[in-house]
Amino acid sequence: MQAEQPITQELKRWIVAQAQAGCRPEDVLEAMKSSGWRDEVAIRAMEEALQSHLQSQGPLPGSGMAAFDPRTTAPSPAQAAGLTPREGPARAAPAGLLAAAGQPGPDLASGRSTLIAGDREVTVLMQSQRPRAVLFGNFLSSGECEALVAMARGRLARSETVVNETGGSEVNSARTSDGMFFNRGENELCARIEKRIADLLRWPIQNGEGLQVLRYLPGARYLAHQDYFDPEQPGAGTILARGGQRVGTLVMYLNTPLRGGATTFPDAGLEVSPVRGNALFFAYDRPDPACLALHSGAPVEEGEKWVATKWLRQGVFS
Ligand SMILES: O=C(O)CCC(=O)C(=O)O
Numbered sequence: 001m002q003a004e005q006p007i008t009q010e011l012k013r014w015i016v017a018q019a020q021a022g023c024r025p026e027d028v029l030e031a032m033k034s035s036g037w038r039d040e041v042a043i044r045a046m047e048e049a050l051q052s053h054l055q056s057q058g059p060l061p062g063s064g065m066a067a068f069d070p071r072t073t074a075p076s077p078a079q080a081a082g083l084t085p086r087e088g089p090a091r092a093a094p095a096g097l098l099a100a101a102g103q104p105g106p107d108l109a110s111g112r113s114t115l116i117a118g119d120r121e122v123t124v125l126m127q128s129q130r131p132r133a134v135l136f137g138n139f140l141s142s143g144e145c146e147a148l149v150a151m152a153r154g155r156l157a158r159s160e161t162v163v164n165e166t167g168g169s170e171v172n173s174a175r176t177s178d179g180m181f182f183n184r185g186e187n188e189l190c191a192r193i194e195k196r197i198a199d200l201l202r203w204p205i206q207n208g209e210g211l212q213v214l215r216y217l218p219g220a221r222y223l224a225h226q227d228y229f230d231p232e233q234p235g236a237g238t239i240l241a242r243g244g245q246r247v248g249t250l251v252m253y254l255n256t257p258l259r260g261g262a263t264t265f266p267d268a269g270l271e272v273s274p275v276r277g278n279a280l281f282f283a284y285d286r287p288d289p290a291c292l293a294l295h296s297g298a299p300v301e302e303g304e305k306w307v308a309t310k311w312l313r314q315g316v317f318s
């Protein structure tokens, strides 16, 4: 006899999140099947999820926008039914269930000041609701910070900003750092950190862009900006085709500048000091200034500032 496969709210939320990210229905179906869902159940789940979403929220964006990696994203029947065991109250949810929640973020329900992020215990130093932000301590070891800096140093180039009109990028006086991108999973260290981020923020590795490393020399800064893409701009289609909108950012501080270089949120009066090994997460569930996620890298006054940034996309980034 075949096991029951109940269509849960978790599964429906996951389906809606994939559709919102622009994934094609046939790819979503394939992903569910490879996670163990029977054909007919997967089809019924999609119909039910999208029907009830349409009735309550209106139309979804056009499909076919995002490439889809069907390997591990769909929750399995056991995960969606909540049957997959969790390993302890402070542990993050299993990776397959992540996208189901619709938004990245740590599990702070236990109220503990320490969380297990995969292979590492991190501390929760501060959190804010608007902007949605959490500051973590001990996210990276000193050795990991030094190794990232050493690997990035020889590959730095003047940072560019995205040109919303075209979807390309250009050098801009608003951003005077030097930077580089690692490919996702490019080396063991990147893969380890990416797994840690996915566990901590309960968001699939595949939805993350490659790590970016930035170096600010004295006087360098990054003027106030949003990390999400302006959907009204003509270039938005090109940018959003690679995984949909950005929904969260993790800024990891790789050193402690002697003076200056805070990450500031001017609309919220919030200022985060860069301290080596700490990581600042902030999220924006829609591309709207009302999320108060406008932020800047204040000028470095003395010494250098090094950060690694991970941007999280709504869907699979490829
Ligand atoms: O350097 C910082 O503090 C912020 C970096 C940042 O905003 C970004 O990389 O998008």
Ligand SMILES: [Fe+2]
Binding pocket: 225, 226, 227, 249, 295
């Ligand atoms: Fe930013």
